[in-house]
């Protein structure tokens with residue numbers, strides 16, 4: 387079973403995402419284990435400090451190396467990790483291909499930064515890869531860690547009811563998903579395309595593929611260029 391350990395100073399931010407819907411069911415069905423660790427529990431002093439002033443001055447606190455390394459090493463003494471990931475806008479841009487790659491790993495650790503970030507020595511000596519979820523700055527790595535975990539977990543075998551459903555996602559074949567409709571067939575004169583009501587499975591598949599291509603050409607031509 388895949389295991390994801392998330393290290394944070396704000397564990398409350400990660401309570402919601404795993405407590406509902408698909409991720410909740412994946413955890414209940416033992417397809418993945420997600421363990422959130424409060425870095426403060428590994429703080430070495432009596433004030434439970436996890437951050438300190440930056441050497442050289444300047445505004446903003448820096449996450450200290452000792453509590454984080456104590457937490458990492460305790461976990462490493464229990465099992466080996468395929469990746470120790472640091473969430474950061476400096477990282478490699480997250481995409482479906484990276485989600486696919488990570489979904490094939492066994493144990494993952496994800497460190498969430500806060501304040502001005504973590505002591506650089508953690509990044510140099512303990513982190514195996516840095517991931518960004520986009521070119522914008524969040525107030526911490528937690529929401530990004532939840533995004534990455536979600537994208538990975540839904541790919542694990544047995545997580546989605548319909549085994550083919552992840553395969554028809556946008557991006558899985560570098561194409562956007564086709565439009566979908568449900569009842570009613572006519573809403574205030576806005577009609578569902580006739581083909582979808584026709585019952586001709588092969589024709590419908592063809593139509594969906596054409597729609598995917600057209601939508602990708604129009605909205606994301608960049609996806610059609612590479613590979």
Ligand code: ADE
Pocket residue numbers: 473474475499517518519520521522523524525526527530
């Ligand atoms: N932490 C802050 N901003 C981030 C981003 N864009 N991606 C990942 N982690 C982050």
